[in-house]
Amino acid sequence: MILSVAFSFLFLVLGAALWWILDTRQRKLLPPGPRGFPIVGSLFNLGTLPHRTFHDLSNKYGPIMSLRMGSVPAIVVSSPEAAQLFLKTHDSNFAVRPQMEAVAHMSYGNNGISFTNGTYWRHVRKFVVQELLAPAKINSFQGMRREEVALVVEEIKKAAVAGEVVNVSDKVGSLIENMTFRFLLGRSKDDRFDLKGIMTEAFTLAGQFNLADFVPFLKPFDLQGLTRKYKESSKKLDAMLELIIDEHEQNLNTGNNRDIVDEMIILSRNDSSVNHRELAKLIDRSSIKSIMIDIITAAIDTSFTSIEWILTELMRHPSAMKKCQDELASVVGLDKMVEETDIPKLEYLNMVVKEGMRLHPIVPLLGPHEAKEDIVINGYHIPQKSRIIVNAWAIGRDAKVWGDKVLEFIPERFAESKIDLRGRDFELxxxxxxxxxxxxxxxxxxxxxxxxxxxxxxxxxxxPLGKSIDDLDMTEQFGLTIPRLEHLLLVPNIRVKAA
Ligand code: HEM
Structure with missing residues (x-):
């Protein structure tokens, strides 16, 4: 008995020593970073807001840092120069998405755009960019957006007259949902099923941390019960998407105001499509459903959460709020509502949006990228299949770029700066x-x-009465995006006659 305990102990010590030696040898070539624990690596040290933990760690280890998340080697990128190396210089090696369990179950085995790779992804992406999200297509829905925004303004106006508190988070959230559903499916409501409820349930589930993605040998045990939930949720989602596609097929709209589902059905039926011949051969019903899911996931929370944060910052900075409103009064006029054509003339508002997105990038770690092949960057070995995490949140707080008032909301910093947010400048x-x-x-x-x-x-x-700026809670909640933990509650007063 004593002998077997002694042998087990010796075995453990030797195992740990071997792991330590191999790990040390491998780590010499990798970028610096925390060592972590056997099997789980640094997975359980990331906290509830990993972008903040990565930021703190990168202050210690540098802008290209390595760590392990379970059995997955991860490289965290935290400066504009480093981001440029990964997203521009070596973009072709990192334009790959890792495969995640939630996506496999809930997005038809990766048939959409956000989590597919290779030739299929290139064809889908080209189609999405050139047709579904082309400027002309977006413009053709201008009237719809004007209509939906006017409805919400009308509701808020009633609350203003009654002196009520408005849950701005809810209002803006459902406005963006309605606009996205009308663009995608041609309608925002359906009495037969809870369109928004089913989608929200699925996306909340997809945003949950899944241990099996990082420690694959745990997958068959389904310790968190997520595999079961993915299957249940995807069944409901599928039944709804099937019905939507059936109805579109029966009354296909081939006119100018066709929605995104119409566009996809037309493409799938027409394999002589000149611009997208290859995709037309590949796209099927699963692809259509998968692309629908991708667009809904990518479009709603991102836009709504950005508005919520920016409005909160403006409430905390009344002088910036006043400058925005003065600009609107002079460019648009207090007898009219804003039109989309006014937007390019609203210089201060555009600076406010940039500053809001600098401090609150809604997808703080971007989407997950993966290394296609082994590569050496800045003398560091980046192994094939490493998870690449670009910390856009940390980059927006890089004092070398943004100066010592980096944490303050100062839209005016963009008056002098040429930095833009469209992906050409790696600072933002x-x-x-x-x-x-x-x-x-x-x-x-x-x-x-x-x-x-x-x-x-x-x-x-x-x-609301009795609340001050200091009561505005700025706590974040981590998920597919990072919304405010608390809803934004405000009291409106009518300002414009036309409203
Ligand atoms: C304020 C609004 C938005 C923000 C902040 C935002 C941000 C992002 C970010 C950070 C990524 C990942 C980039 C990467 O992994 O390197 C992304 C990907 C994506 N976004 Fe957006 N997004 C917004 C709105 C939209 C809208 C309205 C749509 C579609 C209607 C959309 C569709 C997509 C898709 C399909 C991808 C995946 C692309 C791919 O993997 O090839 N996004 N978005």
Missing amino acids: LPFGSGRRGCPGMQLGLLSVQFVLAQLLHCFDWEL
Whole structure:
């Protein structure tokens, strides 16, 4: 008995020593970083807000840092120069998405755009950029957006007359949902099923941390019960998407105002499509459902959460709020509502949006990227299949770029600076950059600017009675995006006659 305990102990000590030697040898070539524990690596040291933990760690280990998340080697990138190396210089090696369990179950085995790779992804992405999210397509829905925003303004106006507190987070959230569903499916509501409820349930599930993605040998045990939940949720989602596609097929709209589902069905039926012949051969019903899911996931929370944070910052900075409203009064006029064509003339508002997205990039770690092949960058070995995590949140707080007032909300900093947020400048990456950069940037940015401008132009906003600026909680909640933990509650006062 004593002998077997002694042998087990010796075995453990030798195992740990071997792991230590191998780990040390391998780590010599990798970028510096925390050592972590056997099997789980640094997985359980990342806290509830990993972008903040990575930021703290990168202050210690540098802008290219390595760590292990379970059995997955990860490289964390935290400066504009480093981001440029990964997203521009060596973009082709990192424009790959890792495979995640949630996506495999809930996105038809990766048939969409956000998590596919290789030739299929290139064809889908080209189609999405050139057809579904092309400027002409976005413009053709201008009337729809005007209509939806006017409805919300009308609701808020009633609350203003009654002196009620408005849950701005809820209002803006459902406005962006309605605009996205009308663009995608041609309608925002359906009495037969809870369109939004089913989607929200699925996306909340997809955003949960899944241990099996990082420690694959645990997958068959389904310790968190997620595999079972993915299957249940995807069944409900599938039944709904099937019905939507069936109805579109029966009454296919081939006119100018066709929605995104119509566009995809037309492509799938027409394999002589000149521009997208290859994709037309590949796209099927699963691809259509998968692309629908991708667009809904990518479009709604990102735009709505950005508006929520920017409005919160404006409430905390009344002088910036006043400058925005003065600009709106002079460019648009207090007898009219804002039109999308006014947006390019609203210089201060555009600076406010940039500053808001610098401090609150809604996808703080961008989408996950993976190394296609082994590569040496800045003398460091980056192994094939490493998870590449670009910390856009940390980059927006790099004091070398943004100066010592880096944590303050100062839109004026963009008056002098040429830094833009569209992915050309690696100092500011709310939409990512390169081959995997956001294809919906134009629509996302337009929605944020237009909704924000309208809310600021039509109403003056106050905090509820008894609340002060210091009560505005800035705590973040981590998920697919990072919204505010608390909803934004404000009291509106009508400002514009036309409202
Ligand atoms: C304010 C709004 C938005 C923000 C901040 C945003 C941000 C992002 C970011 C950071 C990424 C990942 C980039 C990377 O991994 O390097 C991304 C990817 C993506 N976004 Fe957006 N996005 C927004 C709106 C939209 C909209 C409106 C759509 C579509 C209608 C959209 C569709 C997509 C898709 C499909 C991808 C995946 C692209 C790929 O993997 O090839 N996004 N977005």
